[in-house]
Amino acid sequence: EELTIIRKFEHIEHCLKRNVQAHVSNGFEDVHFVHMSLPEIDKDEVDLSVEFLGRKFDYPIFIAGMTGGTKGSQLAGRINKTLAKAAQELNIPMGVGSQRAMIRNPETWESYYVRDVAPDVFLVGNLGAPQFAEAMPNRYGVEEALKAIETIGADALAIHMNPLQESVQPEGDTQYRGVLKALAELKAEFPYPIIAKETGAGVSKEVAVRLESIGIDAIDVGGLGGTSWSAVEYYRAKDEMGKNLALRFWDWGIKTAISVAEVRYSTDLPIIATGGMRDGITMAKALAMGATFAGVALPLLKPAVKGDVEGVIKILRRYIEEIRNAMFLVGARNVEELRKVPLVITGFTREWLEQRIDLPAYLRRR
Numbered sequence: 001e002e003l004t005i006i007r008k009f010e011h012i013e014h015c016l017k018r019n020v021q022a023h024v025s026n027g028f029e030d031v032h033f034v035h036m037s038l039p040e041i042d043k044d045e046v047d048l049s050v051e052f053l054g055r056k057f058d059y060p061i062f063i064a065g066m067t068g069g070t071k072g073s074q075l076a077g078r079i080n081k082t083l084a085k086a087a088q089e090l091n092i093p094m095g096v097g098s099q100r101a102m103i104r105n106p107e108t109w110e111s112y113y114v115r116d117v118a119p120d121v122f123l124v125g126n127l128g129a130p131q132f133a134e135a136m137p138n139r140y141g142v143e144e145a146l147k148a149i150e151t152i153g154a155d156a157l158a159i160h161m162n163p164l165q166e167s168v169q170p171e172g173d174t175q176y177r178g179v180l181k182a183l184a185e186l187k188a189e190f191p192y193p194i195i196a197k198e199t200g201a202g203v204s205k206e207v208a209v210r211l212e213s214i215g216i217d218a219i220d221v222g223g224l225g226g227t228s229w230s231a232v233e234y235y236r237a238k239d240e241m242g243k244n245l246a247l248r249f250w251d252w253g254i255k256t257a258i259s260v261a262e263v264r265y266s267t268d269l270p271i272i273a274t275g276g277m278r279d280g281i282t283m284a285k286a287l288a289m290g291a292t293f294a295g296v297a298l299p300l301l302k303p304a305v306k307g308d309v310e311g312v313i314k315i316l317r318r319y320i321e322e323i324r325n326a327m328f329l330v331g332a333r334n335v336e337e338l339r340k341v342p343l344v345i346t347g348f349t350r351e352w353l354e355q356r357i358d359l360p361a362y363l364r365r366r
């Protein structure tokens with residue numbers, strides 16, 4: 001149990017102090033808006049609100065889950081409460097980090113608890129897919145999932161899929177057999193929405209179709225091009241073999257832009273586009289490609305660690321103003337209209353998508 005907690009500290013420390021981002025882009029540089037000289041709307045009528053899982057949000061940005069698992073209001077608790085205050089202020093959703101530590105050490109529950117400062121926030125709990133695998137001793141089921149939700153008063157549960165990270169760390173949970181079936185069984189009994197979430201290597205159309213077939217409610221594509229968990233594990237690795245493996249897989253995965261297109265093309269599920277989203281133009285592109293939210297983790301960590309709510313809000317407001325400006329310049333009054341504006345897709349992203357999906361059909365139906 002102590003190990004899980006120490007690991008979380010190491011993750012945060014490396015994320016704060018080192019370059020943990022992919023060396024490759026998330027693909028959105030290949031996606032282009034067509035500037036409109038006569039937008040025929042007023043900039044101040046642009047409406048950024050979106051609907052998701054039966055709720056309405058003021059802005060299409062999702063604060064992706066990062067942490068939890070310390071006692072009381074120490075580091076993790078401070079991070080979550082700071083993010084929650086910002087999310088409450090802006091009426092946007094947020095996730096907490098993996099609640100595995102809380103399932104094992106119930107006394108750490110407070111570090112995930114934000115309802116005292118964010119009574120209305122749409123809050124998403126978080127458990128790991130490998131914990132539901134056949135070979136896992138004391139594998140999770142409905143009981144643990146309910147505990148994750150109900151202890152913190154969450155509205156939905158994210159199940160993170162992270163085979164890449166698990167595979168490059170020495171103590172990784174690399175058993176994944178039976179996870180899909182376990183999630184299908186969970187979904188059948190579970191009264192809350194479930195979001196399947198990658199953590200930096202993206203979701204393919206094949207996986208998306210399976211997730212939709214078992215009734216999963218939404219997908220966070222968690223694509224390549226932002227925080228790289230192989231990078232984090234590279235810094236944590238103790239020996240040469242470990243360092244080599246993590247370095248080799250530093251840039252493994254499906255880029256965020258590509259993953260959004262694959263999932264939108266192959267399913268009707270709401271999409272959260274997370275992974276290297278660092279400005280509002282990129283975010284607007286993700287929305288135009290069919291995502292409901294752009295998700296952000298790493299850029300918010302620094303102010304959140306300091307308890308700097310205004311710092312978190314400032315970053316988010318910058319994104320919001322950039323999204324609004326991009327929407328004005330393509331003549332989109334709202335996110336629904338943004339999905340209908342022309343997009344030009346070039347380069348690597350185009351080459352990939354031409355081999356994987358019917359690109360013109362996707363661009364029509366996004």
Ligand code: FNR
Nearest residue numbers: 064065066097098160199226227275276296297298
């Ligand atoms: C994460 N992420 C993450 N995801 C998850 O499902 N459970 C978790 O416990 C964590 N923990 C975590 C800690 C830290 C410090 C970071 C930066 C990230 C992954 C996160 O939600 C997101 O999917 C990725 O980080 C990609 O987004 P960015 O960082 O590129 O914006």
